[in-house]
Amino acid sequence: MWRAEIKVLLKKSVLDPQGRAVENALTSLGYTNVNRVRIGKYLEVTIATPDRAAAEAQVREMCTRLLTNPVIEDYTFTLVEVEA
Amino acid sequence: MWRAEIKVLLKKSVLDPQGRAVENALTSLGYTNVNRVRIGKYLEVTIATPDRAAAEAQVREMCTRLLTNPVIEDYTFTLVEVEA
Amino acid sequence: MKPEDWRRIGLRDNEYEMILNILGREPNQVELGMFGVMWSEHCSYKHSKAVLKTFPTTGPRVLQGPGENAGIVAIGDGLAVCFKIESHNHPSAIEPYQGAATGVGGIIRDIFTMGARPIAILDSLRFGTLDDPRVRYLFSGVVGGIAGYGNCIGIPTVGGEVYFDPCYQGNPLVCVMCVGLLETEKIRLGKATGAGNLVILAGARTGRDGMHGASFASEELSEASAEKRPAVQVGDPFMEKLLLEACLELIDGGDLVGIQDLGAAGLTCAVAEMASRGGTGMEIELAKVPCREEGMTPYEIMIAESQERMLMVVTPEKEAKVHAVFQRWGLTSTTIGRVTDDGLLRIKMHGQVVAEVPARSLAEDSPVYYPASSKPAYLERTAELNLAEIPQPADFNTVLLQLLATPNLASKEGVWQQYDYMVRTSTVVRPGSDAAVLRIRGTQKALALTADCNARYVYLDPYVGGQIAVAEAARNVVCSGGEPLAITDCLCFGNPEKPEIYWQFRQAVEGISAACRSLETPVTGGNVSFYNETKGEAIYPTPVIGMVGLLSDVTKACTLSFKAEDDLIVLLGESFEELGGSEYLAVIHGRVQGKPPALDLAKEKALHRVVLAAIGQGLVRSAHDLAEGGLAVAVAECLFEHGIGARLTLSTNGLRPDSLLFGESQSRVVLSLPAESLPALRELAVREGVPLTEIGRAGGDRFQIYVDGVPRVDLPVTELKAAWQEAIQC
């Protein structure tokens, strides 16, 4: 069993309104040393398969088919082996 | 300079409708070997401070004050040293 | 310049020749890019201009016809209504949520650019069939995007339509209409006048997103367009809300000479149109344009289509104040140039000229094409419908239940409950009736709004179909108690370079024009979307009509629901043996065939006079037009809100029972009224020569239809309602 930890962010070239709003908020709260705030999605999915390679392939497939929209989003993920 | 990578999830005690919806969607797409789907937020914030400890402290503070709502959310984060 | 340079950005060889003649020299990359986006179909209307000129566009109430960002008609009390419809089909096909959201953002900017306060949104949507998971994804994404943007910015989405047909499988249609209110003397135009006046850019920073959106929208969707994906962008409704408030405050204070939103073709289009309309030129310093990304080139800055940006022309005295207002609203605004009197757009980067072209040449001198047109072959096939081949249904109960449950007729509540249709607390008739009605604060008046098109009719006969689209919109407005004022149109068609498509286009426009003339509803603006094809297959010709009507007394607003037991049910208009193009024929017998029902515009107009008088004199308690599904479906729809049943006793008078119950003959309305009102109503009908038939009574909890004494339909209202309500999950 694997837990896929998937991070999804808008492509760098795409406007990230949330990120901008939060960056402004942080600055006005006095955190003037922050920048490049980006806000996206975080997903955890547990996959029952013995084999890491199979798990990786499946995550990629699920990301392109359902979990993300490649048109505007990029994703990265890591696999953590977990107990059933 | 540090890039804080912050993962925010609903507390285990709080029902996660989005996670459930996505789990159903995945299953109906034929991914019958997935479960425990949880969906939250992923935030990246770049912090200009030489010192890791200071960066850590600041992330905690920003998370409790603004970035997360402790009533319903838990968060974890990692710091990555980056070039200015 | 090599041919591939201009072809790559969609310019044809002859168009490049024109550019050479205009400039008297070779354009540089930046200039070529500017011509490329401005002369794209989307911005230049090069294939439709000539035909659009034939629309009737004038009338006693029209203050602003086509040509500006939106049309405006006067409604008395020194007030006017500003409205426009626009499509965002191609972006929505690729990123449904953001594609639809930015479509909403764009049309809202068109309205407040004119100085109007946006008060309502309508959405007209078309998708493939819901058995396809991709279609369900597009459907929920588009609806989510409209909700996400409209709800956030706080403009109620009060009406629209949703249709499903295989012809839209790969090419959904997403048309959004916005309606605004303004004081007549506050009208602002997108004009740059007064040499020496300053040019200010406000709102979002410019990014690389939306590159070539304009030329992208002018191509058939192909596998290739997947590569152009960056053309889709993310909307920022919060930014637009601030922009809206700031701009209206400035317009209110009379601080602007001219104002123009940045849409397709971005900065290029805004500066070209403003200067061209004002007969002036502009000098712009691109280094001053706030950019979201490092190292953007002049080319990129000029054609980027980043959302939520506005361009303004102000006198030097006002400059400081204008910047101050934007700052209070938390927005960036920058003076990026000045108006000149030489008619040239002089674009500089760090003081160095990177482009210099006549403003007019971009905005006005684009090529005009008169494509060949020829009657489509398919019409031969579809025209012949032999009713003898169509068996009468054995069981009318099942047919009625089936029809109510077909996605095209079923309740769209699953859609509009996701929209905030109440914000601004002026929505008097909510989604779910015919036209929506919004009161106008500070007056006794109200507006009736609707968006309509039966594309199957247009497919089977573009001329008649075009007429019917206008007539049905007007009928919806009238049934809500409104006097039809004017229309805006969103003409969605296939590839105009195909003669059969262009024939559809010309016929539909002629039909719309004819209807607008007799119903006295001029065209005040609109939008053309060509190249709606996938793998060479065109959609049905789909000219969506957005109509605005006026009620002089908001308390007279009428809905379609039966409201009292024992009320009489009356049918106005005449029923013919017309099953051609009907939903019944398509759903029950699997045929898209025949001629659409005939339309007599004089009879239509007479019907409107009767219904408006009846509502105005308070004779009736409900009014509903007959559309898809015919008489049986229309009456069923009147039962659902209050769960009041009905008993109809009809006679065929030589018609087939199925034609009588499900045929879609035009110019018909069903009314409910207390018995004592009947004589007065009959008098109105007789005076206008409109056939009036008493067809039954409201009451009980069942829907029963007797045809020539034979019980044909007998079902509990609850069962009918369930079938109708649960059909569409969104």
Place this chain on the structure above:
Amino acid sequence: MKFGVIVFPGSNCDLDAYHLVRDVLGAPVEYIWHAEQSVAGFDCLILPGGFSYGDYLRCGAIARFSPVMPAVVDFARHGGLVLGICNGFQILTEAGLLPGALYANTSLQFRCRFTTLRVENTDTPFTRGLAPGQLLSIPIAHGEGNYYVDPATLQEMEARGQIVFRYADREGRITPEANPNGSVGNIAGICNETRNVLGMMPHPERAGEALLGSTDGLLLFKSILDYWKEGSR
């Protein structure tokens, strides 16, 4: 008495609350721009619905740091009447003036429709004019009205009568079907311990005129006026 409607960037029901108080209730009312630092001279503050700061990150999360908020918190702590509607409710929970939190409807969709509310506590300035168990027809319009609070706190709140409105069916029963967003215990509105701060997801300002389908929302505002007239604070 004078009402103040606080305008955050992105508020969009400010105008509706303003019109209801001025044109229907007939009481003095003014807008208060979020950048103000004082709310002196006002007797009841309304935090209106909308999408303050786009509701980016979390509903109300950024607005609660607006310059005006310290004054609002101070006003509330000294017993001033504060009514948070929809986004206003979300801001009040984020600001800690009300317990719990609001998050995504279980449908994951925005919902706009009339709901039936059952009045659970009439011993507040906002509901004193109502009858216990009275049913009100008031619309909702939100995507994140799913109220959550941990079980322990919920018990205390119940005990202290802090639950003011619940979603009910037409017969007044508290059923899952009547719950439009999944909120715990069908909760639609709550008040603080001292009962001078009310937060509710439904929009009473949208139910103030027969023309718009219901006048039940007006009853809340009338209660506030009566409470004030009697000077019982």
